[in-house]
Amino acid sequence: MIAHKIPVSVLVVIHTADGQVLLMERADAPGFWQSVTGSQDAGETLEQTAIREVREETGLDAAAFELTRWGIENRYAIYERWRHRYAPGVTHNTEHVFGLKLPVAQPVIVATHEHLHYRWLPWKVAAARCFSPSNAAAIRLLPTRL
Template sequence: MNVHKIPVSVLVVIHTQDGQVLLMERADAPGFWQSVTGSQDEGETLEQTAIREVREETGLDAGEFELTPWDLSTRYEIYERWRHRYAPGVTHNTEHVFGLKLPAPQPVTLAPREHLDSVWLPWAEAAERCFSPSNAAAIRLLPTRL
């Protein structure tokens, strides 16, 4: 098994039809709010990664809702504080965006080692709260996806 993360990840914007977005506060960086995100595991499709990460981070079953690839990816420099998780010399990650549409805000079960808190916010407010520029940019696209 690979001990290093693969530098390919998913970002899943969990949202409602009326534009509310779920954000979670990182346990390893209090004050950093984000959507579901996670690295692809060996042998997984991006969709499988999205479904697994949603389940691990929120307890939600993405199969019960509308999961859609947004055909959007961003290559970005991995924050220095998290580079140790990747193979030596890996400095960039490619993130693939998905949307998960729910009929209404759902209660979530956070993974305590990953997140401290969660909140449902109107999309514009959620975008402002995100620490990640690519996450904020994806949320700002939400009105075109509703």
């Protein structure tokens, strides 16, 4: 039996105190850049999902830095190319936005099955590079969070 993804996810904008943002290029969609994202596992809190996804995708320990829930929920249609990961009939996902503030940009270890490369970019450049409108909108809010 195939375990389907839960249509509840986190988006974690990893950033520095001076507004640098970490973006990663998707392995399954080269040219698509994004922040850390991932679906909630059964029984997890959203904070636990954020910590797990950051660790899996970057090797960073989110609990060692300033992880904050931004109070933003985005509901959007799941891209057709990824709908097969969800139960039949599931077409929408609810995304919960978090920020993870690091004192300075740090090297990360990308999960090669998920990402090809990473870059630390000024927030305006990062927002323009994101393929996801909700990811770009969250990054554009960063100056109000610094």
